[in-house]
Amino acid sequence: MGIIIAVISGKGGVGKTTTTANIGLGIALNDKKCVVVDFDIGQRNLDMILGLENRVVYDMVQVMDGEVTIKQALIKSKMSPNLHFLAASQTKDKSVLESGKILKLVTDLSLDYDYVILDAPAGIETGYEHTIEFADRAIVVVNPEVSSIRDADRAIGILDSKSQKVKDGGEVLKYLIINRINPKMVQSGEMLSSEDILDILSIPLIGKIPEDKGIIDASNQGKPIILDHNSDAGRAYARIAARLCGQEVPFENVEMPENGFMKKIKEMFQ
Amino acid sequence: METKQYSVKVFEVTITNEEEFIIFFDKNYVFFQHHLICVNGEVNGNIESYLNNKGLKYITNVELPKGRKSSETTFETIPEEKKEIEPQAQKVIEKERNPLRVIDTLVRSGQELKIDGDLLLLNRINSGGSVNVNGNLIITQIVEGDVRCYGNFMMLKASPKANIVFHDVEVDNEYLKERLNRVELIDNEIKITPVLKETSWA
Numbered sequence: 205m206g207i208i209i210a211v212i213s214g215k216g217g218v219g220k221t222t223t224t225a226n227i228g229l230g231i232a233l234n235d236k237k238c239v240v241v242d243f244d245i246g247q248r249n250l251d252m253i254l255g256l257e258n259r260v261v262y263d264m265v266q267v268m269d270g271e272v273t274i275k276q277a278l279i280k281s282k283m284s285p286n287l288h289f290l291a292a293s294q295t296k297d298k299s300v301l302e303s304g305k306i307l308k309l310v311t312d313l314s315l316d317y318d319y320v321i322l323d324a325p326a327g328i329e330t331g332y333e334h335t336i337e338f339a340d341r342a343i344v345v346v347n348p349e350v351s352s353i354r355d356a357d358r359a360i361g362i363l364d365s366k367s368q369k370v371k372d373g374g375e376v377l378k379y380l381i382i383n384r385i386n387p388k389m390v391q392s393g394e395m396l397s398s399e400d401i402l403d404i405l406s407i408p409l410i411g412k413i414p415e416d417k418g419i420i421d422a423s424n425q426g427k428p429i430i431l432d433h434n435s436d437a438g439r440a441y442a443r444i445a446a447r448l449c450g451q452e453v454p455f456e457n458v459e460m461p462e463n464g465f466m467k468k469i470k471e472m473f474q
Numbered sequence: 475m476e477t478k479q480y481s482v483k484v485f486e487v488t489i490t491n492e493e494e495f496i497i498f499f500d501k502n503y504v505f506f507q508h509h510l511i512c513v514n515g516e517v518n519g520n521i522e523s524y525l526n527n528k529g530l531k532y533i534t535n536v537e538l539p540k541g542r543k544s545s546e547t548t549f550e551t552i553p554e555e556k557k558e559i560e561p562q563a564q565k566v567i568e569k570e571r572n573p574l575r576v577i578d579t580l581v582r583s584g585q586e587l588k589i590d591g592d593l594l595l596l597n598r599i600n601s602g603g604s605v606n607v608n609g610n611l612i613i614t615q616i617v618e619g620d621v622r623c624y625g626n627f628m629m630l631k632a633s634p635k636a637n638i639v640f641h642d643v644e645v646d647n648e649y650l651k652e653r654l655n656r657v658e659l660i661d662n663e664i665k666i667t668p669v670l671k672e673t674s675w676a
Binding site for chain 2: 353
């Protein structure tokens, strides 16, 4: 049985879908079978970020309704043979989701894949509740600003009360990703520090991602930034994917990146 | 056996029957641990070693100065039945008193904690979370959400972002400056005193 991971944030626009795409691809590049599912029914975006928008034929709602088989609806990524994608329906809305059908879908997927990554919709409505319902773990994406953190806090609260695992007496493991860290603003104290965020949310950190203008371009082109080894954000995503695959990767200080000179000296001594 | 509470700290006893004396002290010696016992009558080695054993302080056959016979209380051996009732009575009292709840999970945004009684919260209240307490309240971590307290007192950390209401009166965050502040209701007036002493919660 594979692991079902929900990517949640509460607030919209913090980078859930980008994170899902990059982590999914990162896990696939680590030689693990991975499927990413877009749960944002009615507002699907993940297909574009993965560069698969012209290949969507069937969507997950059709799979859940039994119109097509999972195999027909799954799309293989061009970037890695280990990565598959299941699109959300763009014409339906979130009211089509039903617990029984979702359970069947994610259970079927977890039989074939090591990692099933669910991209949750923004907000805390039924669409969100259905996404987290059968998740084993959750990745919480926040930006270092107060509204994002409060919304994430609320989303975690709902996760801790409504997920099936909690109802059965278990616990959903939660990991925190702090996205869009602006090193200059952190250094000048304008941005919330990671310590404050961890204090407030009190869940373990799995990675920090610096702000990177390349992400917009990467999304527009449908090539996740993780493929760009020169990008700080891409390398940060790669580290997170490795950690999710069980590797020990040391945390790098993205808030105060060493400048080129110091880096060179350090490299000389290695 | 004659017994008499001579003064607050002195208890007089006259022995007529050794067995009766020992039964009486077996049941009641706890009360006399901080008393001086004045033993009159025939005090044999058996009784002396018994009193020493129990760690009681005593003097023997001393004529205490006679005062006014104001309160001659006679101690009676507590009947066995009464002793059995005691723990039950205590339980009832504890129920009537507000039971203390200790909670160490954090109160997240959107979560509401309603407590009938006293609360000791060992974690933070996040922005958007709320705690409503009938009794007294102590919170050891920072508060960023709402607090409603209707007890005699509450103790809070300096919390600039909190919304604190004590007996339906909003408490200005500026009054809560120190690491720990005590907010009390005294004679219908709210009094806020900083607790400056270092408090270690561990």
